[in-house]
Amino acid sequence: MAITIHELVQPYDIDDTIRFLQRQTDNFGLFLDLDRLMEYELNFRLNAEDARQRVLKGLGFPSYKLTDASVMNGLLKLGIPEYKFRNKYDKASFDKNVRAQIIADESIDEELRDIVKAYAQYRAASYTVSYLDQYTSLPICNMESYNGHRMVMAHPTWNRLRTFRISASDPSMQNIPRFMKDIITSPKGWLLRRCDSGQIEPRITYSWQVPDKLIANMIIYYDDAYAGLMHYAMLTPELDALYREHFDQFKPMELDDKFKALRQDLKVLALSANYGSKHLGVSPDLAEKYQRRIVEHPLRLQYEADVKEQVARGVESFRTAFGNLIEVEETAKYKRGAEGWKGHVERCGMNNGIQGTASELMLFSVNESKKVIEKYPDTHIAFYKHDEGAFYIKEDQFDEVAPLLSEITAYDVDGWIPIHCEVEDGQLESKEVPTVL
DSSP states (O other), X not given: XXXXXXXXXXXXXXXXXXXXXXXXXXXXXXXXXXXXXXXXXXXXXXXXXXXXXXXXXXXXXXXXXXXXXXXXXXXXXXXXXXXGGBOTTSOBOOSXXXXXXXXHOTTSOHHHHHHHHHHHHHHHHHHHHHHHHHHHTSOBOSSOBTTSOOEEEEOOEEEEOTTSOEEEETTTSTTXXXXXXXGEEOBTTEEEEEEEETTHHHHHIIIIISOOHHHHHHHHHHTOHHHHHHHHHXXXXXXXXXXXXXXXXXXXXXXXXXXXXXXXXXXXXXXSSSOGGGSTTSOHHHHHHHIIIIXXXXXXXXXXXXXHHHHHTTOOEEEOTTSOEEEOXXXXXXXXXXXXXXXXXXXXHHHHHHXXXXXXXXXXXXXXXXXXXXXXXXXXXXXXXXXXXXXXXXXXXXXXXXXXXXXXXXXXXXXXXXXOEEEEESSOOOOSSOOOO
């Protein structure tokens, strides 16, 4: 049964919740598949070296170390104009955004763009190798996994962030790439259950930030935020008016291949930082309608105007749906008083409340799971993110305990679009990097 919330009041203390998570982590731990980690490390070391050799060959096998500055200077000597290395602040740069611009710039010789592409691949693969070290250097466990693999054991430290999120560090659990989802495993005798809130951020957005009843009804009808938003974007003014007055006359679109393609295009648009027909491969017609109907929705524009007005007055903190203030933090890229800070604060004003609300819902989930664990102490929390919880359940208790956790990250907030829970059991599969295990 979904967690029911009748009013936007937070009954749980975030620090108490962190202490509970820390006890779970300290007493049992999180188990990672060392054999799979070794496969990833080998794969990306080989990829990095292959890309490095392609860069060196393209630059004429120079003796200098490959860095952003050295490769940029080499490319300047090979004929790429200096202005092609200007970032949005009109400063010389060879960061990932400039690299992407050069790779896509067909006015530049293809061989030179291939060097840039290879260098981008080298940087990405090298970073992944260094990122993996925080996992591969963990202590090796003296027991094997459920499927006979070697394991390492992690005991992350739980921290409270100023964004009201809870994060796990040393090692990081929040930032494991999706394609590496199969590094998390379970020890012999326990089964892993992962419970993920389905489409939590768009469901919060159109319940709280942009509370349009018609959009909410369409999302609920399809039980799919992106399908509902896609159909809403395609509505004529006449159908919009009709469905607002008489939703019982709503006629859904046929769930055919065209519907699925449009729905996927909408998802690409919704998850992107940019909008409209700039998106290559996205239906231009849908992109235009998405911009006009969703990006320029009156309630969204009003929320955006309110945020900008607050920022103009010097406000740098914004509330979640539950009323908690989230301060905008400085980042490596954005510093107070520096160029781009105001835009950064405005973007945070639009996004932090949604993300913070998702994290607040997580507090309800953790504390509900605590009740299950108190009854079944051989059940343990593997990890939590703001929209996902994972648990180790004793194999001989699985049939009894698993149903109690089947909707542990589902939320039924009065007046909101329901937030469902998607469950996956066992070690996940990842096909992006081949395995021989």
